[in-house]
Amino acid sequence: MKNIINVKKLTKKFKSIVAVDNISFGVREGEIFAFLGPNGAGKSTTIKMLTTLLDPTEGEIVINGSNPSENKDAVRHSFGIVFQDASLDEDLTAWENMQFHAVLYGIPKEIRNDRVEEMLRFVELWDRRKDLVKTFSGGMRRRLEIARGLLHHPKILFLDEPTLGLDPQTRNHTWNYIKNVNKNENMTVFFTTHYMEEAEKIADNIAVIDHGKIVAKGTTKQLLNQTRTSTLEEAFLSLTGHQIRDEEVSSLDRMRQRRFMHRH
Amino acid sequence: MNTIYILWLRQLKKYFRSKSRIVGSLGQPLLFMIAFGFGFGSIYQRAGEGNYIEFLAPGIILMSVLMTGMFSGVDIIWDKQFGFLKETLVAPVSRFEIVLGKTLGGATVAVIQGIIVFLLTLVMGFRLQTMADIFPAFVFVFLVALLFTSLGTAIASILEDMQGFQLIMNFLVMPTVFLSGAFFPLKGLPRAIEFLTKINPLTYGMDGLRGALINVSTYPIYMDLFILSVVTLVLLGIGSYLFSKIQA
Numbered sequence: 001m002k003n004i005i006n007v008k009k010l011t012k013k014f015k016s017i018v019a020v021d022n023i024s025f026g027v028r029e030g031e032i033f034a035f036l037g038p039n040g041a042g043k044s045t046t047i048k049m050l051t052t053l054l055d056p057t058e059g060e061i062v063i064n065g066s067n068p069s070e071n072k073d074a075v076r077h078s079f080g081i082v083f084q085d086a087s088l089d090e091d092l093t094a095w096e097n098m099q100f101h102a103v104l105y106g107i108p109k110e111i112r113n114d115r116v117e118e119m120l121r122f123v124e125l126w127d128r129r130k131d132l133v134k135t136f137s138g139g140m141r142r143r144l145e146i147a148r149g150l151l152h153h154p155k156i157l158f159l160d161e162p163t164l165g166l167d168p169q170t171r172n173h174t175w176n177y178i179k180n181v182n183k184n185e186n187m188t189v190f191f192t193t194h195y196m197e198e199a200e201k202i203a204d205n206i207a208v209i210d211h212g213k214i215v216a217k218g219t220t221k222q223l224l225n226q227t228r229t230s231t232l233e234e235a236f237l238s239l240t241g242h243q244i245r246d247e248e249v250s251s252l253d254r255m256r257q258r259r260f261m262h263r264h
Numbered sequence: 265m266n267t268i269y270i271l272w273l274r275q276l277k278k279y280f281r282s283k284s285r286i287v288g289s290l291g292q293p294l295l296f297m298i299a300f301g302f303g304f305g306s307i308y309q310r311a312g313e314g315n316y317i318e319f320l321a322p323g324i325i326l327m328s329v330l331m332t333g334m335f336s337g338v339d340i341i342w343d344k345q346f347g348f349l350k351e352t353l354v355a356p357v358s359r360f361e362i363v364l365g366k367t368l369g370g371a372t373v374a375v376i377q378g379i380i381v382f383l384l385t386l387v388m389g390f391r392l393q394t395m396a397d398i399f400p401a402f403v404f405v406f407l408v409a410l411l412f413t414s415l416g417t418a419i420a421s422i423l424e425d426m427q428g429f430q431l432i433m434n435f436l437v438m439p440t441v442f443l444s445g446a447f448f449p450l451k452g453l454p455r456a457i458e459f460l461t462k463i464n465p466l467t468y469g470m471d472g473l474r475g476a477l478i479n480v481s482t483y484p485i486y487m488d489l490f491i492l493s494v495v496t497l498v499l500l501g502i503g504s505y506l507f508s509k510i511q512a
Contacts, residue, residue, distance in 0.1 A: 051354055054511070086346060088351075091278045096274075
């Protein structure tokens with residue numbers, strides 16, 4: 001099977017800090033790929049480069065045959081994304097949020113409404129379509145974001161900590177939706193998480209990043225063998241150490257975190 | 265085209281949904297109208313300047329347009345905070361279309377606000393000379409709306425959060441309003457103040473609108489229109505440029 005994401009010698013520097021340090025990896029079409037790492041390891045920076053939000057300092061990325069720095073729009077059409085923190089317009093309804101996305105992604109008018117309905121039904125939010133997102137719970141917001149990310153039939157779905165702050169029931173549901181589309185549409189899934197049991201259960205392949213470098217790659221089994229451990233959590237700790245990481249947060253991140261805490 | 269339209273539509277929907285914001289934003293013009301209008305009205309008349317409400321009404325209308333425009337532009341900070349901005353930044357559309365749609369939406373909202381305040385001034389006793397004056401007046405109101413929405417967009421593109429915003433309100437918005445001739449005629453001012461009024465783009469919007477509505481103006485109406493258009497275009501350019509440089 002061919003690689004739908006190919007990353008070669010990718011580096012990102014912010015002034016003197018090297019956030020991502022010469023990493024290479026590939027993601028095969030149709031697989032579920034977990035990208036794991038402690039806070040501040042370089043996960044978000046990598047995702048931003050893969051999704052055209054940041055240009056790399058060095059190295060090469062190919063997403064579905066195109067380079068995100070050179071051919072942004074082709075790459076943007078090929079993926080959907082669920083961001084780590086909220087990205088819905090709370091003052092619009094679920095329906096309007098979906099319509100907004102459909103227009104931005106150029107979904108033709110004739111099929112727009114049907115497609116939006118299909119996706120809202122898929123995540124079981126059809127009955128709430130006329131409600132403002134403001135009134136939605138954390139889990140409902142997540143479902144809506146997933147529905148939105150899938151709206152334009154992306155080849156790849158990026159999920160940055162999609163289950164953060166959700167209860168086990170909702171987490172379970174969320175992964176069921178995602179696995180469904182992965183299977184039925186052969187859509188590639190690239191996700192990050194801090195819940196190791198999720199990665200263990202769902203991912204076909206895993207890469208672990210730490211201090212900007214990939215420290216391990218392979219299936220769960222391969223990682224367990226490599227580290228002589230019995231769970232992915234142990235493997236992860238053995239690969240990345242037990243020390244607590246303090247991430248440097250921007251003022252914007254701090255504000256989002258405050259809002260996030262208020263909501264939960 | 266669709267992108268511009270949907271972003272424009274979003275601004276309007278959000279405006280009409282925030283009923284409390286609309287009502288709240290009418291408080292200040294109403295207060296100024298009452299306090300200044302009735303407070304200074306008789307002094308103004310005794311000084312031989314005529315009807316003060318007539319002079320003041322265009323000033324209050326433009327003040328509301330300016331503020332609503334600035335706020336609509338500064339909306340982008342909320343989009344940054346609420347994360348919605350990222351949704352638009354990864355979409356396969358040009359950032360120029362995004363910022364243009366958003367700015368036009370903000371300007372439209374500001375014009376609507378201006379119309380509401382205009383209706384309020386009618387209640388307060390303001391009268392048009394002829395209905396035809398509406399059209400040139402509309403042009404000036406729209407330009408002022410677009411100018412200050414663009415300015416808000418530019419500022420919001422640089423600011424990371426709302427903390428710097430109060431500073432801008434106090435040191436940019438209020439002086440701009442006060443030094444534009446919104447509340448008093450720009451006559452016999454000290455040199456330094458006069459200079460400030462001359463580099464203030466709102467002065468020309470103010471002068472143009474008064475010229476259109478009550479036939480009183482300091483500069484020729486074409487000069488007002490020209491200066492205002494140029495400054496608006498420049499700020500629209502700067503706002504778009506700064507927006508396109510936002511890092512997610």
